[in-house]
Amino acid sequence: MRFEVVELSPHANKLVLVGRLDTQGVGAIETGFTAAVSAAGRSAVLDLSGVEFMSSLGLRLLISNAQVVTRRGGRVVAFGAQPIVAEVFRAMALDPLLPLVGGEAEAVSRLAG
């Protein structure tokens, strides 16, 4: 599991995640990802198109960071999820906590809206 940070503007970043966000994957990126999202002080869009699998630990990592950003007045929106990941989001009704949309343009527009 890995991720990279792309600066979209002075107020927002894009996080591109690649791999399996399972027990092993969360352990590999948790510290760096939390620093990149929660400590950045910026809104963020999460590109999930490269995430093949997501467990509840992966959900917890994404949601907990989104909550920190939201409490500080920012927003986090995810996009591009593969079918199994989108199914997990739907099954757990996560939209109020971390919206999931189809593409990057829509995700970026949701940061402003």
Next chain:
Amino acid sequence: MPADLFSRAIPLQAAELSAAQEALARFLEGHGVAPIVTQRVALVVEELVANLIHHARFEGPPPPARLTAAFGTAEIRLRLEDAAAPFDPRERPDPALPPDPVRDFQGGLGLPLVRRMAELRSYGPAPDGWNRLELAVPNRRELAPDSVT
């Protein structure tokens, strides 16, 4: 024709869990199971074994869990056996959705996810005294309507 039964001991470590999932995925793919079903089975196994890794109580070093998967055209039947203190996952209520990010994430969302992907059939002692959980994942692309919100 591949065998209809998959069996594997899973040492309770994250890397071993990943290796077991890969082997299980190959078994299911060999039977032509749709990728989305294979991924649901992997998710169920992930959550159950991760619970053993992170939350279960053992007397002494934890021995490997035992996983069996049986292919069927209607469903994939799973059996997971462990030597931990008994914990019946059917007795734990689901959180209201959406989950509370503080309260529900402390307890974990693994079991609610398992319930949405699989039917919990039985829980009780195996003949050797270990815990035995049996469940089934439907072998169809669509989830049951009440499994998604």
